Amino acid sequence: MSLKAVFAKYTLDFKFEAGTSRGVLTHKDSYFVKIFDSENPSVFGLGECAPLKGLSIDDRPDFELQLLGICENFNTLELEVYPWNLNIILEQVLDKSFPSVVFGFETAMLDLMNGGKRKVFNNAFARAERQLDINGLVWMGDKDFMLRQIDQKLEAGYHTIKMKVGAIDFEKECDLLAYIRKSYSAEQITLRVDANGAFSQAEVVEKLKRLSEYQLHSIEQPIRQGNESFMAELCQITPVPIALDEELIGVREYTDKYRLLKKIMPQYIILKPTLVGGFQQCREWIENANRLKIGWWMTSALESNVGLNAITQFTAEFNNPLPQGLGTGQLYHNNIASPLEINEGKIRHNPQNAWDLAPLQFLI
Incomplete structure (x- = not known):
C-alpha cells in the first residue's frame, strides 16, 4: 500500500x-x-x-x-x-x-x-452552498478589442472590472477607464488595473497620479519586481493602492515573506498558488499579511478548471469579502468540463454539471 x-x-x-x-x-x-x-x-x-x-x-x-x-x-x-x-x-x-x-x-x-471526487476542501463552496464574487478580466489588445470586452463584462453583470494596462498607448488606456466612469461611479463598478511591471521608475509616479482620476481600487505590480526599496517608497506616496503580484514569486521562507512585506508595506498582495508554491505557501503569505494589516485576494494563473476548482475551494476557506481573480475558466475552447459556473460576476459549484476527464491521457 x-x-x-x-x-x-x-x-x-x-x-x-x-x-x-x-x-x-x-x-x-x-x-x-x-x-x-x-x-x-x-x-x-x-x-x-x-x-x-x-x-x-x-x-x-x-x-x-x-x-x-x-x-x-x-x-x-x-x-x-x-x-x-x-x-x-x-x-x-x-x-x-x-x-x-x-x-x-x-x-x-x-x-x-477527500475521496478522489475533486473536493479538495470540504467547505461551503464545494458543497454548493456559497458563491464567490470575482472580477471580470479585460485583456490587452487594441482599443476596440478592449472596449468590446468592457461592454461584455458590464452586460454580464460584473461589479468589479480588472483591466490589463501597459501594452497600448497610455492615453488610450485612460480613455477606456474614462468610458467606464462616465456611466458608472466607483460605488457601482470597482475598477482594478494590472500593469504586470510595465511602468518605468521614471514615469510611474505621474502615471499613478493620472490613473487616480478614475477612482481605482488598486493597481497590480506597477513596476518590475526586484526593486524593493523603490517599491517601498512608491507604496508610501501612491495615490492608487498598490498590490504586489510578481514581487512574491520565489520568496519561499516564512521569515523572508514577513521581511519583504514589512519593508515594502503594500496595500494589497495577490496570491497565485501555481506561482508561489501551493496552498501552504499561500497560508504563510496570508498570515504575514494579516499581521501587517495588508489586504489580499486570490487569483488563478491561467490554469484549466482543474486548478481553478482547487484555488476557488481554497479561497472559500477564508472569509474574504474582496472580489477574487477567479474568472479564467472561460478562456479556453477546450477546457476540462467541470461543475464550475460563472454568473452575474460570481463563481459557484453546480453539482448538476459533471467532470469530464476523458481528454487527459495519463502516462502509465
Whole structure:
C-alpha cells in the first residue's frame, strides 16, 4: 500500500489572442498529476502543474523531464498521506524550485484524502452552498478589442472590472477607464488595473497620479519586481493602492515573506498558488499579511478548471469579502468540463454539471 503519481500533458487553446505586457498567448500547456494508492488505483486525486511562460521560476525547457523525475522519485518512497504528514511531504519530498509541481501534488493529495471526487476542501463552496464574487478580466489588445470586452463584462453583470494596462498607448488606456466612469461611479463598478511591471521608475509616479482620476481600487505590480526599496517608497506616496503580484514569486521562507512585506508595506498582495508554491505557501503569505494589516485576494494563473476548482475551494476557506481573480475558466475552447459556473460576476459549484476527464491521457 503506497502512493503512486503519473501525469498527462494537455494543451489548452485560447478563444482569442490574450495580450499581456510579456507578449500574446494563444495556447498553454498544462500537466495533470494523478495520485492514487497502488492497491486502489480507481480512486485518485488530481492536481494541475501549469507554469506560466516567462514568469514562473519553473518555466524551463526541461520541465516535462523534471516532472517525470519527480514522479519517479515519489513512486519509490512508498508514501502514505494523512492530514498530519501532508506538509512534511511537501517540505521534504518535493523540490521547492518547482512551485507549480508542489501546487499540483498538494492539490492531488488533498483531493485523494477527500475521496478522489475533486473536493479538495470540504467547505461551503464545494458543497454548493456559497458563491464567490470575482472580477471580470479585460485583456490587452487594441482599443476596440478592449472596449468590446468592457461592454461584455458590464452586460454580464460584473461589479468589479480588472483591466490589463501597459501594452497600448497610455492615453488610450485612460480613455477606456474614462468610458467606464462616465456611466458608472466607483460605488457601482470597482475598477482594478494590472500593469504586470510595465511602468518605468521614471514615469510611474505621474502615471499613478493620472490613473487616480478614475477612482481605482488598486493597481497590480506597477513596476518590475526586484526593486524593493523603490517599491517601498512608491507604496508610501501612491495615490492608487498598490498590490504586489510578481514581487512574491520565489520568496519561499516564512521569515523572508514577513521581511519583504514589512519593508515594502503594500496595500494589497495577490496570491497565485501555481506561482508561489501551493496552498501552504499561500497560508504563510496570508498570515504575514494579516499581521501587517495588508489586504489580499486570490487569483488563478491561467490554469484549466482543474486548478481553478482547487484555488476557488481554497479561497472559500477564508472569509474574504474582496472580489477574487477567479474568472479564467472561460478562456479556453477546450477546457476540462467541470461543475464550475460563472454568473452575474460570481463563481459557484453546480453539482448538476459533471467532470469530464476523458481528454487527459495519463502516462502509465
